[in-house]
Amino acid sequence: MVADCGATCAKYILCLFNFIFFVCGTAILGVGTWLAVDKRSFIHLTRFSTLKADVEELTEPTVIEQGAYILIAAGAFIFIISFLGYCGAIKESRVLLTAYGLFIVIIALLQIAMIVMAAIYKHEAETHTKDFFQHTIRKYYTTRDRKDAVTLSWDFMMAELHCCGVKGSDDFKMATEFIKYTNQQGEGQVVPEACCKLDSKFDMAVFKPLDDNCVYAPTISNSYMNRGCYQTVYDFIISHLNVVIIVAVCVIAIQILGIIFAFCLCKAVGNERDFLYKY
Template identity: 50%
Template sequence: MVADCGATCAKYILCVFNFLFFVIGASVLCVGVWLIADKESFIKVTKLENTLLDDSSKFVIEEFTEPDVVLQTAYILVALGAFIFIVAFLGYCGAIQESRVLLTAYALFLIIIFVLQVTAISLAAAYQNQADQHTRSVLKKSIRDYYANSNNRNAVTVGWDLVMSQMQCCGVDNSSDFKDARLFFTQNQQENNNHVIPAACCILEPGQPVNVLRPADDRCEKFPSTTNSYKDRGCLNRFTMLVRENLNIVIGVVVGLAALQLLGIIFAFCVCKAVGVDQDFHYKY
């Protein structure tokens, strides 16, 4: 039993915070497993409760309850939930049981995450041009290989439509990114609609619910221009501009997360040390 006051406080702080993350991780993991095992029941439940939501929430629910989107989202939730669950489990059980093995494993996980974050930020800063090119390449590939039209939506399509309609932008660099979107053009040709850009790239009708991607100009999807669409405004540049405008908030969030991780590492080793001292005391006496 830890007798040191500081170590005792560290122990219970670790217990509280990791219990919260343990519950969050378990919940995310359960939802992911539910979606994989029986996505039909999940769709029925969410659509039943959809009537009680506002327009913005309805849009998210409706879009993300498409069968293809549900399955793709499920695997992401399982992976994320399992990771959070394992790390929080090590921290909570290690603190409550005063297990040096579990606490050390927990601290090592946090150290690895922290080092990866610092490395990623450092590399992005040192190789900013290469990082920018790689990011553009990955985003363009997602449009080229996975973006579909409005009648064949998947997780990538839903995500891009949300980003473009809310940020008022089009593609990674501009609307030309959709010239290489294989699914988008193949499906449009099959439906004989001749759309060259998605509706999310257009200036939308004002006053419409968030789930209605209705261009103010009916010709926009076939004949986009600078007056009826955002065809020349790339989303990556738009995002970069928003980050620069809110740089203080971004820095605050990053520093806050890093501080929490460092505190978790310090508290874990503090409890480990106290447990070791306590065990040595009992062995001697």
């Protein structure tokens, strides 16, 4: 048991924060596993939600399946890191504390490297980001009847931000799955419903256009065909840059404190054991 006041504070701060993250990680992992194993019970329970329209969209089988794997991966990652930190602190284990500290160091360095690289190669980063998002539309975006996680994500983003595609409605001319299924149905749909100006009387998840002809003949007056989501998001980030910087600094600061606390406690434990070994 460490006797140093500073090391004791570090111990209990690490225990507290990592216990919170441990519980959150366990919950996320549990929900993800539940969705992957038994989608039917989830759909059955969530259909009693008051947000019925949103639930029906989110409980599409492919959305559930893809979301489950994301939750499992995220939950397992948080679970492992917080487990190392909590157990290392409560048991005063130098091995676990060192492993925890090294993991946080790696994560912090990766985040800093990404920020630096994005600043240095800003133009290339923008180009690759646009190409990646356009690739998701070209390869994965489909119709509302065959909605998956990618399609649903795009639809909610376009409806919420009042935008269409990455650069504009022309992106959907290259959407292989979207074009294939609209042609099979003989509808000749040009843009998704989420690109249109939506009827506020309906829930956002319904994606009900004010003008039913919008999906076949979009115009500036009935859709957001010329307003790309990339530029919309970019403008939003620039306008809230101070908030973004504060959040980023706070996240990195918390990680640095975690590293300092972990290695200080590790050193205190080592010094105490050396002292006990000598006497």
